[in-house]
Amino acid sequence: MLTPTLASLLPPLLLLCRISSGQYSSDQCSWKGSGLTHEGHARDVEQVYLRCSQGSLEWLYPTGAIIVNLRPNTLSPAAARLSVCIKPSxxxxxTNVYLDRGGELRLLxxxxxQARGRAQCFGIQEGAxxxxxxxRADISRRxxxxxxxxxxxRPGAGPHSPGAPCKPCSDAEMLLAVCTNDFVARGSIKKVEQEEEQTSVTVGISRVYRQKTQVFVPGGVRVRTWTGRIHMPPQCGVRSGEGEFLFTGTVRFGEAWMGCAPRYKDFLRLYRAAQQQGTNPCHVDTD
Structure with a gap:
């Protein structure tokens, strides 16, 4: 199967690139533009530069094409290992959305x-x-x-999914997850719901060690418990189980995605052994 190239879609004489004239929001690095600005030049390609860790894009009445360049606002060796996740409204x-790497296009x-609203992720080195x-003749509602x-x-996680890999975490990955993940909480599985594109796990939390955003909400004033939902890829086949777990993972677009989730007793044994050896990457209050 041949991959279309930028040059084949847009002949050289009509490939007119210009700096974006859209509007930027300084707090979240968002962009809003309109295809009406170059409606008479349907083959124009407009360059958009977004240099933040998160934001949004809104293109009204799309005509022609735009190239969206997503980059971190600081340069470091770690930037090459970043992934980009986009979630359509x-x-x-x-429009159709492609990855453009050196003029070679791959359909994303x-x-x-897009109406399914499913997040798509890719490595930042894979292109803009x-x-x-x-x-279309009528673009008024697009x-x-x-x-x-x-x-x-994260170690062991591919860039093409917002969720976690289904394989068990190694001891080193487990200890590192507790120190670096967006949320860390101790609790139990209450319900598992299998959906077409993901599995949703309802959890009851007895202790929240860390949460980047409020993915776990308090269950009441007098009772110190929290509840929340954590997502996983459907192929992981998670089932309800008794006992306590240590839930770790990432937050994508306000949703919690499962990372390492050992039984709490297994984590405790691992953590205490590493503590004795002095190899723990961070301190966890296990009292």
């Missing part, structure tokens, strides 16, 4: 797939986003909109 339409999201309008996040790749 349920109302997003009017078809127009009809090439967002191409689907030619809006392409998505959120984006730049995230650090």
């Amino acid at each position: 349920a109302r997003s339409s009017g 999201l078809r127009e009809q797939d 986003l090439f967002v191409e309008a689907v030619p 809006i392409t909109a998505f959120q984006y996040e730049l995230v650090s790749e």
